[in-house]
Amino acid sequence: MDDFSSISLLSLAMLVGCYIAGTIPLAVNFSEEKLKLVTVLGAGLLCGTALAVIIPEGVHALYEEVLEAGHHAHGQAEVSAPDQKAINSEVGPSHDHAHSHEELHAFIGFSLVLGFVFMLLVDQIGSSHLHSGDDPEAARAATSKITTTLGLVVHAAADGVALGAAASTSQTSVQLIVFVAIMLHKAPAAFGLVSFLMHAGLERNRIRKHLLVFALAAPVLAMITFLGLSQSSKEALSNVNATGVAMLFSAGTFLYVATVHVLPEVGGTGGHSHSAGGGKGLSKVEVLALVIGCLIPLLLLFPSRISMEQPDFTSADISSKVQLHGVLWKKSSGRQSAKWARRFFIIKDSFLLYYAENEKRNFEANRYFNIHPKASGVIPLGGCVVEPKEEQGMPYAILLNHGDCNGDIVLAAESESEQSQWIDMLEDSGKVTWKNAQLGEAMIESLEAQGLQLAKEKQEYLDKLMEETEELSLQREQKAELERVNQVLEEEKQRFEDVLMELRAEQEQIKRDLDETTQCMKGVESEKERLNRLTSRLQQSLEELSKEKQRTLDMLRKKGIDRKDLEDQASAPDPKCPKAQEQLQGNLRNIEEHMMCILCEKKQAEERMKENEQRAHVLQEEREFYSTQAQALQKSLTQLTADKQQAEAELKAEMESRAEIEHRLKMAEEALRNLEQGLNCLERSRERDERMIGDVSHLRRKHSLSFTGPHGETPSLEDPKESTWCLTSGTCFRQNSKACKAISTAQSED
Incomplete structure (x- = not known):
């Protein structure tokens, strides 16, 4: 999630939470005594929030940023001078850190006083404008209401500036810490504001308007601050500790509102009081409610403080993926010095790091080694010559000779096996050089x-x-x-x-x-x-028979017998005819019968001829x-x-x-x-x-x-x-x- 989305969600959550907390007194109908009791509780919340939340958070933000800057500068000094300063550094609190602490004290006092004076001037300007009316008492009451709301709105605006500056640093942890700190005192402040306005007799619609202005002040200023800052402005704000200064400024405005307006109003003392009790002060129940209101921010802050006080090894230290670690003796780097000191050594890639001996306990417990110790040193192993050596009283010494360092570095182990182990690991780690990396x-x-x-x-x-x-x-x-x-x-x-x-x-x-x-x-x-021959023969027979018949007829014609008579006689024979005549007639009949048979045979032969022709054609x-x-x-x-x-x-x-x-x-x-x-x-x-x-x-x-x-x-x-x-x-x-x-x-x- 980017910074803009993060600041948008935080601003929306702040607006909704603050408005809901402020509507709690409006949702319940209180009597005069209960309303005063709720107002006293709200005053306690305002005081407790100002003293227990805002000021400590601002001071913590200032010190945290200064410490991180000091650690960063110290780490740069170690990296830039890895020869003598890295080897011989056993560093304690420096003069620069003391100077930074003095500047922090000045920042704290200046921010608180500036916020208090700012609200005082706003109050006086409002009072001088309203006292010009005819009713001084009503003017003082209106001034008290407006000043209280204005002071809390200015305080909320300062909180919004602090949240916007925290979001500009692009550090999620800082944003969450500032948001939690603001919500821990904005919700009680909204509750106290509404309670005070109800106690002052302001109408509910106007109270809701005051509450809406108070709830919108912080989100609007946070978005304006975040969007109005350029990248160079963000870096400048980070360098001058803008988050802590803004929170302390808002704490000063908050203290003015809590001490000058709210407490005198609910206690019945002070020039601005308009209660009927005059100088009676608070009852025991009201004192108890005031104390409880002061303690509630502490109770709300305690769990978050415990969670913030847990060590963050993942962000502050480096994982312990090291090659070798242990305690060795280290000889002082003076020319004639024979002083030996026990140090905790770690081989990490191509560097030999050493710390105070007590750092071993933290390393073995957390499996992280500290990057900001009080006494430490770094020895580059690239191109370093490692040799075993015997020293007086230290038979298992190790000599380290680096061309970039003035003088030799002498270490000592407790046994020969430990010496051999450290020498082998140092030689292997020394192979990690720039030339080898290039190769x-x-x-x-x-x-x-x-x-x-x-x-x-x-x-x-x-x-x-x-x-x-x-x-x-x-x-x-x-x-x-x-x-x-x-x-x-x-x-x-x-x-x-x-x-x-x-x-x-x-x-x-x-x-x-x-x-x-x-x-x-x-x-x-x-x-x-055969049929042709038969036909020819029959034809001849017919011709012969025809001739024979013709001869017979001629003979009969000569004898004077007509053919017709012959036929009649043949049909009715006459017994009186001569025998020759009968014979001729018989011959004639035979001839005719023979001719008829021949004609029949001829006809049959012709038919068979036709059939044979047909058969021949078919074949x-x-x-x-x-x-x-x-x-x-x-x-x-x-x-x-x-x-x-x-x-x-x-x-x-x-x-x-x-x-x-x-x-x-x-x-x-x-x-x-x-x-x-x-x-x-x-x-x-x-x-x-x-x-x-x-x-x-x-x-x-x-x-x-x-x-x-x-x-x-x-x-x-x-x-x-x-x-x-x-x-x-x-x-x-x-x-x-x-x-x-x-x-x-x-x-x-x-």
């Missing part, structure tokens, strides 16, 4: 540069590894796709073989059917020739159909054989490509293993780097060649499927052939 920094920078270079190379190799891994995964996918295509090709090959077997079987069946058809056609041709069409189908089947077989050979060639090429891809995959996996081993290996060599770069380049070249274009398009399965469909449509051959066979069988039976 270490250079080495660190060099190692960081090497680490960055190695990290960059590792990242490059990792990127290449990722690229190769992606290519390998792509090759694996292609391998899986090739396996799937090979499986599909194997299935298609099997289907081609099955269709080929079926087509060959159909071809054999068609050949047999064609042979049978040829035989049938030959039989039909022979039958046709010719069937023969042509079989020939066409046989040619198509032969073409299909040829195409199927070519497709089979092409599929086998593609399958062989895919198998070779698969074998090549498997070989490349093995090479890539081996190269990746070598690359991974090279990346994980801590020891780097030029030969290994060249081998890794060669593997990566080889892989990249191989894979770029393999991925420049596809090995071949996936064989289309539409053409083999279409061919298979066309070939399997030959079932119509079987149906046609069966029909032809049936026709041939029927014809042969006829």
Whole structure:
């Protein structure tokens, strides 16, 4: 949290707390006696707060700032002169500290008197302005009310200035201390102000206005002080102890209000009293309430004082992460001095610090070593020569020789093991020097540069590894796709073989059917020739019979027998006819009957001729159909054989490509293993780097060649499927052939 947020929250809390504390007397209806008792209690709170809280806090703030400044100056003196002053310093209270204490006393007295005189002048100015009226008694009462409120408002404003100055120092602990101190006396002051105004007979609305002005004074002045100070002003205020001075000034104003107005008013004495009791003074209960009011700030301040008096080792001292500590003898630094003194020594990094022997107890109890001791010294160990030495009476002495120090430093241990332990630790701590730090920094920078270079190379190799891994995964996918295509090709090959077997079987069946058809056609041709011969013979017979009939008719005509009569006689034979005539008539009838039979046979032969012609035509069409189908089947077989050979060639090429891809995959996996081993290996060599770069380049070249274009398009399965469909449509051959066979069988039976 920044300073502005902190001062804003503290101001808001101060406003709310002060106003709530002031409204307590207004919330309860008091009688005259109870109101006076509450007023006495408020007066006690005002006095106790002024004497027990404000003045001690102001004095404490002044002394704390002066002590911190003295410690800071002492620490700077030790660091700036680490040679003789650091080694030989056994410091006590100095003349400068005494001079600072005298200045503090002057600050305390001046601040208190200034606040008291300021309120006196304000009171006198207000009194002279109001006494010019007609009613002196009312003027004095109004002056008392206004002066009391004005004094407390000025005091609250001074408190706000103190809080704003404390916030300007950017020290959270100082802000909290000032806030607690202000609230410990502002809440009782608000209670006392309202009680006094109620006792004076002021209206409640005006009392609330007085209370609001009093509650707003401190927060408003705190914010104005904080925002109005520049950084240089903040540093100047910190240097002149502005927090303590402001609190003591407000304490002076508070004392004036408590002693001049509030106590005379509630006690019934003094020139400003307007009570009915006159000089009766306070009763026992009122005295008890006054004492309790004076003691309440002490009771409220006691827990916070205990918490503030606890030692703050985390902020004042340094953590005891030291290399070695213990008590050694130290020889005085005079040339001829043989005086030895026991000191508590601490090795902290590259410095040897020593204190008074009693500091060991505090160090072992708190595990912190004091940075502001009364007697101490610092010995730089960087570049220091440490040697064992024997001194008179001290056989286990340690000699420290530093080029920046005048003279040697002699220490002594109690035993040889302790001497060896201290010498080893001193030598190790002496290695921490400026040159070593610079060298270490250079080495660190060099190692960081090497680490960055190695990290960059590792990242490059990792990127290449990722690229190769992606290519390998792509090759694996292609391998899986090739396996799937090979499986599909194997299935298609099997289907081609099955269709080929079926087509060959159909071809054999068609050949047999064609042979049978040829035989049938030959039989039909022979039958046709036989029928032609029969027809010719019958035609000759008819011609002969016609001639014979014509001769018979001529003979009968010569004999004078008409054909009509002959027919009548034939239908009704006359017994009186001669025998020759009967014979002729019988012959004629035989001829006619024979002619009728021949005509019937001729008609039947013609019909059979027509049937044979039809059969021959059907057989010719069937023969042509079989020939066409046989040619198509032969073409299909040829195409199927070519497709089979092409599929086998593609399958062989895919198998070779698969074998090549498997070989490349093995090479890539081996190269990746070598690359991974090279990346994980801590020891780097030029030969290994060249081998890794060669593997990566080889892989990249191989894979770029393999991925420049596809090995071949996936064989289309539409053409083999279409061919298979066309070939399997030959079932119509079987149906046609069966029909032809049936026709041939029927014809042969006829």
